[in-house]
Amino acid sequence: MASDLKLVSAEVCPYAQRTRLVLLEKGLEAETVEIDLRNKPGWFAEVSPYGKVPVLLHDGARIWESAIINEYLEEIFPEPRLTPDTAAGRAAMRIWIAHDDVKFVPATYKVLLARDDPERQKLHRETILDAFAFMEREALGRRASGPWWLGEQLTLADLAIYPHMERLAVLEEYRGITLPPACGRLREWLAAMQERPSVRATRKDDAYHIAAYAKYADASANGTTAADMRL
Numbered sequence: 001m002a003s004d005l006k007l008v009s010a011e012v013c014p015y016a017q018r019t020r021l022v023l024l025e026k027g028l029e030a031e032t033v034e035i036d037l038r039n040k041p042g043w044f045a046e047v048s049p050y051g052k053v054p055v056l057l058h059d060g061a062r063i064w065e066s067a068i069i070n071e072y073l074e075e076i077f078p079e080p081r082l083t084p085d086t087a088a089g090r091a092a093m094r095i096w097i098a099h100d101d102v103k104f105v106p107a108t109y110k111v112l113l114a115r116d117d118p119e120r121q122k123l124h125r126e127t128i129l130d131a132f133a134f135m136e137r138e139a140l141g142r143r144a145s146g147p148w149w150l151g152e153q154l155t156l157a158d159l160a161i162y163p164h165m166e167r168l169a170v171l172e173e174y175r176g177i178t179l180p181p182a183c184g185r186l187r188e189w190l191a192a193m194q195e196r197p198s199v200r201a202t203r204k205d206d207a208y209h210i211a212a213y214a215k216y217a218d219a220s221a222n223g224t225t226a227a228d229m230r231l
């Protein structure tokens with residue numbers, strides 16, 4: 001039952017937003033428990049094995065890692081479908097979620113945390129710019145048609161990648177990194193995403209994100225995410 005769903009979340013968190021987007025796209029109601037990541041409640045360590053949000057509790061199961069939570073929701077609540085019908089399509093969807101998780105997002109945290117190291121900043125800046133160009137060319141540039149990441153169908157790839165793109169103002173504010181003019185498809189995709197009711201319901205403005213990431217940009221962040229990203 002959808003009403004058995006409980007999401008441990010934090011409004012600032014792009015990964016938690018991924019799952020909130022899937023819940024909204026599927027019209028699922030969940031009890032959402034917001035936590036303050038700078039002041040985690042005592043019970044959080046029991047619930048979250050990595051000390052991170054999001055965590056989903058459902059039907060006796062405890063699921064963590066946003067991309068895996070979203071696939072779980074897709075399996076249990078298949079309508080509306082957010083995965084392609086073909087195996088190749090599903091592989092493409094997972095490739096782009098992995099690209100976001102492994103290539104793009106770590107570089108965005110690392111470029112902020114490298115406050116005092118211009119060489120490392122340069123390295124991560126290049127990774128980010130390469131990732132923009134790669135997404136523009138290899139994902140959006142290869143779609144047959146349609147406004148979404150893989151074409152006509154909105155999938156978990158759109159909902160996984162969007163929250164990090166919503167936060168691009170953070171990179172511009174602190175490190176002067178912007179989406180290059182050549183990334184017109186990315187810009188159009190972002191605009192299309194921002195029309196969706198699920199995005200409108202979860203979206204925060206640039207000023208909110210800029211304030212939320214100040215502790216990464218001044219390298220004072222001391223949570224588990226910052227520890228992982230410093231490695």
Ligand SMILES: N[C@@H](CCC(=O)N[C@@H](CS)C(=O)NCC(=O)O)C(=O)O
Nearest residue numbers: 013014015052053065066223224225
């Ligand atoms: N790979 C994880 C990442 C989740 C994550 O990094 N969450 C952050 C907030 S955006 C967190 O809870 N960090 C805890 C901390 O920094 O102490 C996922 O996809 O769910």
